[in-house]
Amino acid sequence: MSILSLIFLFMIFLSLQWKTSTSQTWIKAGYWYAGSENPMPNINSALFTHLICAFAYIDPSTHELVLKASDEPYISSFSSSVRKGNPSVKPLLSIWTQNGKFGNVGNSSNFLVMTQTPTYRKTFIESSIKMARAYGFEGLDLYVATLLNTKGNMTSLGNLFNEWRVAADQEKLILTVGVRYSPDLDSMSYPVDSVSKNFDWVHIRSYDYHTPMTDNFTGAHSALYDPSSHMNTDYGVNEWIKSGLPASKLVLGLAYHGYAWTLVDPKDNSIGGAPAKGPAITPDGSISYDYIRNHMRSYKINSLYNSTYVINYCTIYSFWIGFDDVEAIKNKVVYAKKMGLRGYSVWQLPNDHNWELSKAAAQEDNYRGHHKRIFVIALCTTAFFILLIGCIISNMRKRIISKVKQVMVMMMTLMNSGKSSYHNQQVISFADIREATNSFSEENKLGEGGYGPVYKVLSSSVYKY
Incomplete structure (x- = not known):
């Protein structure tokens, strides 16, 4: 084998290894809620692969997608705005499935009714694709994280997902879905087989496990682990995988918000379980990461990091606040890599005005991805040189053997000539x-x-x- 042939084979081998290591895009997605206090933030789109605009709503009477009048100007310019900072970013439009045109908190009974009638499903699908194309979105996201809280018939969901996938493929649109942290709740379950088959990936809502509106005690609302409860991200991820959804389709949710409780005992600063008497600071206790950091700087206090739950917390006077800081975000990205997940998605972007958390997540991903690529290249290069040295040694060996054979032939010829009948020849x-x-x-x-x-x-x- 010639040296040129070896080099050619090496280049093919290296390209195959590179393709294998980068065949699936690591998702770095972020939700932007059009109804947020900052309606059009200057999104640092270079930190993301996909940006999701939320929300379009389903009209309960027509089953078509509609936009809130005040949101329409921002949603219509969302795709062009985020592409200015990153032309390769893919914008998606998220669809709210709870009752009400404008994202009212409730159940998803109207959505389930829509899925049971073929003509309603067709109307919904056609209107969703029409809206995506009209506003320059490259995909659609269905937010059904609260669907299991609804009592209703979910058997038609699979039909909707199948029909939507066919229509989306014809338009070359991405389809994603936002789900609860685990696939089951009481007797209700997501149709996991249909979810796995029809969606490009699945966003897990891995936060809001405990809130001041639902619990009279403090708790880690985005705990990665919780030794005392199943309400944690690791449990949910493993349940989804056990139910049949490949890890490579799961995208981990990251929370850029925290919750504040009013403590019964201001001196009780434990990570969870401290008696509380409702929310603090805001009506429901929810606080953006930016507000938490500014509040801590104002009072000159530092947060505590708990490695068991993978969460940060602090106490300001009689308020207990739980949230994710840079260290928690990095550890959750490492966890997603370790579990073989598809990536991460953020709720929501305006809560990280200085992009401190987003940079932490993206840098962790780049660091690990960079070292993985170096490892693949080093492995391929080492294999190539071992093969090359082996071929050189083999060629040298063949040449030496050939020369020895030539000498032996000459010797045998001379020796045989001594046996000639000519008397004047000698050995x-x-x-x-x-x-x-x-x-x-x-x-x-x-x-x-x-x-x-x-x-x-x-x-x-x-x-x-």
């Missing part, structure tokens, strides 16, 4: 031949004939008369 020893040719020196080589190389004789001692 010449190998030692005499070696002496006469100066150990078969290249300088004494005259050329090559049919029986091998021909040498000039230096000594007359080989001639014996």
Whole structure:
């Protein structure tokens, strides 16, 4: 095998390895809620692969998608705005499925009714694709994280997902879905097989496990682990995988908000379980990461990090606040990599005005991805040089064997000539031949004939008369 052939094979091998290591895009997604206090933030889109605009709503009477009048100007310009900072970013439009046109908190009974009628499903699908195309979105996201809280018939969901996938493929649109942290709740379950088959990936809502509106005690609302409860991200991820959804389709939710409780005992600063008497600071206790950091700086206090739950918390007077800081975000990205997940998605972007958390997540991803690529290249290069050295040694060995054979042929020819009937021919020893040719020196080589190389004789001692 020639050196050029080896180089060609090496390039093919390296390209295959590179393709394998980068065949699936690591998702770095972020939700932007059009109804947020900052309606059009200057999104640092270079930190993301996909940006999701929320929300479009389903009209309960027509089953078509509609937009809130105040949101429409921002949603209509969302795609062009985020592409200015990153032309390769893919904008998606998220669809709210709870009752009400404008995202009212409630159940999803109207959505389930829509899924049971073929004509309603068709109307919904056609209007969703029409809206996506009209506003320059490259995909659609269905937010059904609260669907399992609804009592209703979910058997038609699979039909909707199947029909939507066919229509989306024709338009070359991405389809994603936002779900609860685990696939089951009481007797209700997501149709996991249909979810796995029809969606490009699944956003897990891995936060809001405990809130001041639902619990009279403090709790880690976005705990990665919780030794005392199943309400944690690791449990939910493993339940989704056990139910049949590949880890490579799961995208981990990251929370850019926290919750504040009013403590019964202001001195109780434990990570969870401290008696509380409702929310603090805001009506429902929810606080953006930016507000938490500014509040902590104002009071000159630092947060505590708990490695068991993977969460930060602090106490300000009688308020207990739980949230994710840079360290928690990095550890959750590491967890997603370790579990073989598809990536992460953020709720929501305006809560990280200085992009402190987003940079932490993206840098962790770049660091690990960079080292993975270096490892693949180093492995391929080492394999190539081992193969190259092996071929060189093999070629040298063949040449040496060939020369030895040529010498042996010459010796046998000379020895056989001693047996000739011509009386004036004689047998010449190998030692005499070696002496006469100066150990078969290249300088004494005259050329090559049919029986091998021909040498000039230096000594007359080989001639014996």
